[in-house]
Amino acid sequence: MNSYERLLLHNKAWAAEQVAEDPEYFARLASIQRPEFLWIGCSDSRVPANSITGTQPGEVFVHRNVANLVVNTDLNLLTVLEYAVVYLEVKHIIVCGHYGCGGVKAAMSRHSFGLIDPWLRNIKDVYRVHEAEFKAIADPETRCNRLVERSVVEQVMNLAKTTVVQRAWQKHQSPHLHGWVYGLNDGVLKPLVRKGPGVELPEIYQYDDV
């Protein structure tokens, strides 16, 4: 059997199992989507949003990219964000990084990887801001993991800078923004930062007329 056939086989069994447990399962899911969470995570195959949070289909709206970045010119991310905030009215947005992130490691090196270089530049910029702190960490793995954390906090701030989020805050005091890091070694999620309406953003990022 080809490896991809295993997926189709598992799917068949899974679908049958859901219906056996709850005959209305798919009918209910198909009719409406009302997730409470938007998850912005890394594309890394070891960090699947639903599995590690014990959530089911229908509970989490998901966007993933290399190194879980919130880039203000990324139309894909902005589209997902606006849809989640304006139409789905999610209550929480979670940016989830993970220790040992290959994207962050690559950003820390001086090697050019091609098309991904400008994407990773966003992480290099975070490194530059905290350069003194990173240079004081001798162990490369520890340094990388600290950059993972610093980057997650930065991405949360990037969310707060968007008009989509600021407009929602003015309108209904939500969503709340969370920055978490996942440990590949122990499977544990560590909350780093939580921001709600009234977050202290430098004035220049605050819109008066959203």
Ligand SMILES: [Zn+2]
């Ligand atoms: Zn990663």
